[in-house]
Amino acid sequence: MVKQIVKALDGAKAVAEAMRQIEPDVVAAYPITPQTEIVQTFSQFVADGLVNTEFIPVESEHAAMSACIGASAAGARVMTATAANGLALMWETLYIAASMRLPIVMSVVNRALSAPLNIHCDHSDSMGARDAGWIHIFAENPQEAYDNTIQAVRIAEHPDVLLPVMSMQDGFITGHGVERVEILEDKAVKEFVGEYKPLYSLLDIDQPKTFGAWAFYDYYFEFKRQQTDALSRVPQVVKEVGKEFGDLSGRYYDLFSAYELDDAEVAIVVLASTAGTARVVVRKLRREGIKVGLLKPRLYRPFPGKELVEALRHVKVIGVMDRSIAFGSIEGCGPLFLDLCASFYTYGNGKGPQIVDYIFGLGGRDIIPEQIESMVKELLHIAETGEVRQRVSYLGLRE
Amino acid sequence: MAVETKINLKELASKPEKFAPGHRLCAGCAEGIIVRQILNAIDDPVVIATATGCLEIATSMYPNTSWRVPWIHNAFENAATTAAGAEAAYKALVRKGKIPDRNVKFLVFGGDGATYDIGLQWISGAFERGHRIVYICLNNEAYMNTGIQRSSATPTGAHTTTSPAGEVVPGKIQWRKPITEIMAAHNIPYVAQASPSHWRDLMIKVRKAVATDGPAFINILSDCNRGWRHDTATTIEVSRLAVETCYWPLFEVENGVWKLNYKPREKKPIEEWLKMQGRFRHLFQPKFRHLIDEIQARIDQEWEKLLERCGEK
Amino acid sequence: MAELKGWKELPIGATVLEPGSSAEYITGTWRSQRPVRDEEKCTHCMICWVYCPDSAVIVKDGKVVGFDYDHCKGCGICAHECPVKVEAHAVTGKPGKVIQMVGEV
Helix, strand or coil, X not given: CCCEEEEEECHHHHHHHHHHHHCCCEEEECCCCCCHHHHHHHHHHHHCCCCCCXXXXXXXXXXXXXXXXXXXXXXXXXXXXXXXXXXXXXXXXXXXXXXXXXXXXXXXXXXXXXXXXXXXXXXXXXXXXXXXXXXXXXXXXXXXXXXXXXXXXXXXXXXXXXXXXXEEEECCCCCCCCEEEEEECHHHHHXXXXXXXXXXXXXXXXXXXXXXXXXXXXXXXXXXXXXXXXXXXXXXXXXXXHHHHHHHHCCCCCCEEEECCCCCCEEEEECCCHHHHHHXXXXXXXXXXCCEEEEEECEEECCCHHHHHHHHCCCCEEEEEECCCXXXXXXXXXXXXXXXXXXXXXXXXXCCCEXXXXXXXXXXXXXXXXXXXXXXXXXXXXXXXXXXCCCEEEECCCC | CCCCCCCCHHHHHCCCCCECCCCCCXXXXXXXXXXXXXXXXXXXXXXXXXXXXXXXXXXXXXXXXXXXXXXXXXXXXXXXXXXXXXXXXXXXXXXXXXXXXCCCEEEEEEXXXXXXXXXXXXXXXXXXXXXXXXXXXXXXXXXXXXXXXXXXXXXXXXXXXXXXXXXXXXXXXXXXXXXXXXXXXXXXXEEEEECCXXXXXXXXXXXXXXXXXXXXXXXXXXXXXXXHCCCHHHHHXXXXXXXXXXXXXXXXXXXXXXXXXXXXXCCCCHHHHHHCCHHHHHHHCCCCHHHHHHHHHHHHHHHHHHHHHCCCC | CXXXXXXXXXXXXXXXXXXXHHHHCCCHHHCCEEEEECCCCCCCCCHHHHHCCXXXXXXXXXXXXXXXXXXXXXXXXHHHHXXXXXXXXXXXXXXXXXXXXXXXX
């Protein structure tokens, strides 16, 4: 474990700090609340000569990802950041970046998609892009946002992977929330991320290659299959990088983290910062003798269904908390619920816990311990009586 | 700026072609002619970004590629930005000593659809930021690859499938967008208009553009015999006549100074050019004939304005 | 179809590793007419070379030596733009230019 210093940083500044230490070759970014601090802070680093990075202040998010694709194809290590409608605007380029197997690392500060316009946290933005072929990793707090950014570079650039990574943190809650963050030494980060050696480069003048060729129905399918193949290798890479990072920093990372889950009868499954609130509730209820546990997924895409089923199969009832609605899905549920149900169907041998979904926090609606407690009470009711009163419920919604 | 203006075709023909045959461009397509003229005119190592369109589709059908230079296609509107990203990467990697500086030039090819319409923001942004890219617009005056739909480059009176000539409407109503002027208004160091019929002028312009320390833009008239409806053999003749009628003037704007490169000895009437192309055939009906006069008037007006701008009056 | 590679063998990302691989695709079958040249009268001005969209005019040591009929699409631009007149073309016998188009058999 190396020497680290403690700084008071919000999630955005923590990511900017990680970016400074990684020192990517190119950053092309466009401002959007609540990501702006990342780009502003990084710009100041550039202006102060603290990073040897070509910073492109593009004129839109679509241009940001377009430039990232050009730069990454040219063999540069590329990073960017966005949120909400900015992510939505670059939708076509997300698919292109993943399909062209470019290891771009993008920080997404989760914010609600319009309409109505809302600058606060929910997961509708990155969830809307869950089919694009990117790797999705979620952070609970600024420390994780910092740690994930550094690991993301290694995961993306791994020769078995070569896929872009979206590294999420909750808008405002984590992005603007100042917390205690342990920062590694610059040298340690540089050594950890190492040098990027592109597989193919646009700047290879002597052996020119064609990038982004179009493919007829006689070839397209095969390239998509290759992407699934690469994604199948991601969980192992995430675990390996997480362990290596742990050896370096003392903070070990895996596909998910579990709290009081081993003997739990009911479990909460929730992403990102709300896991922190849920943990407080679990601790309180445990003191009252209630066997409740918490599972916080970290890797969301590819979805580590097998591992989650392993960790949760003994539980009687699972309450999934979704911070976005996958509109039109059964009963108005959210994406995490869909993924988890599909996982149990696939890996559960026809047996498994009851799973219910709780939509919460949309547009930054606050989620408080009492609401999670009431949810656990309902999970316990289901465990006791087998009665599911409502498959999809809402926390904090005014009826 | 000082570039080699001597062009010896035999010398150029002795060098290996950077653009391979076997591409799927239509017989007689000006884009093939233009790309060859451009790549044969320069010796610098190039990296090319191309927007979705005829050229991109015809030259990159997996697993074939007609490109013997590094080449990338990203999406329809973002070729300029893709090149800008590659250019930035080049600067960064050279500065960090990760790759040698081989004086690589970044070229962008985009059709009129990509340039005048869907990609205008992306080009404007790249130009404003001052990237060292050369943007070549291959203007065939419509969305040709998808079957001849109108773009803002389509001339007034032209028939396209989305601005069709019918019983009551004589083809496209609006005048074409003055894109070369718009690019010049960005105050980039080099802007020009060219035609493959005047290959010497085109090649010198490409050399100047590539030598520019900053963004450069060349708008090249790219005849499409399919969409413009004429025989495959007359591509260059139609292009030449476009210049001779002052429909497509050859000029350049170097560091804000406008210069006319070619003044036809005898300015031909636009009717001669319209007559050569099936896309204007309906204009010769009595009910639409007045449009030809209107088009001529507008061409004359723009020509006079250009002459003044270039200090030719 | 049996020659097409499976997903495990193809380079990732649809990147084409071989430059100019389109040359192996024969576009010569597209044409319905082909250019023929009066070799003696040709001045090797290179105009046909500079106007060919398909690099189908073969030049060696500063002289036009022939046409790449594997790729020539028979557009006729070379014949149309050729600046040299002949009274009796060596191949067609007709008056016209050094390059003339003849119907493909």
